[in-house]
Amino acid sequence: MRKLSLVVVAAMLLATGNVLANDVKGENPSKNLSTQISEMLTENSFSEEHKDLTAQVRFTLNAEGEIVVLSVNSESDKMESFVKNKLNYKKVNLTNVKEGKVYTIPVRIEV
Numbered sequence: 001m002r003k004l005s006l007v008v009v010a011a012m013l014l015a016t017g018n019v020l021a022n023d024v025k026g027e028n029p030s031k032n033l034s035t036q037i038s039e040m041l042t043e044n045s046f047s048e049e050h051k052d053l054t055a056q057v058r059f060t061l062n063a064e065g066e067i068v069v070l071s072v073n074s075e076s077d078k079m080e081s082f083v084k085n086k087l088n089y090k091k092v093n094l095t096n097v098k099e100g101k102v103y104t105i106p107v108r109i110e111v
Contacts, residue, residue: 034105036092037067044082046109053079053109058102059087065097066090083107 046053055074059067069088072080 033092033094033103037087037105037107040086040090041083041107041109044109046078046082055079055083055107056104057083057087057107058104060100060102061092061094061097063097063099065092065094067092070102079109082109 053074053076055072055076057072058070060070062068066089067087069084072083074080074083
């Protein structure tokens with residue numbers, strides 16, 4: 001009987017060790033989202049006089065997975081309109097869309 005319980009405990013330890021040894025790397029949804037936004041903003045027509053423009057963009061995602069821009073804080077009106085035109089109601093590919101969650105990202109355009 002003692003050997004049987006020892007074998008059961010050893011089997012449980014091996015099974016637990018195998019489960020914990022699996023390295024499950026999930027995709028970070030925030031990182032994926034910022035990568036997609038970066039790709040949307042790559043094509044711009046800013047000239048040398050408008051280099052190093054920055055903005056803080058607050059947005060949320062709707063049920064269809066579209067970006068809804070809430071505000072753009074920037075010193076440049078051109079930057080503000082550019083970000084709104086490029087991002088507002090553009091669809092992003094995310095598996096778990098958290099509708100209504102407010103995101104804030106810094107955006108910097110270099111020429």
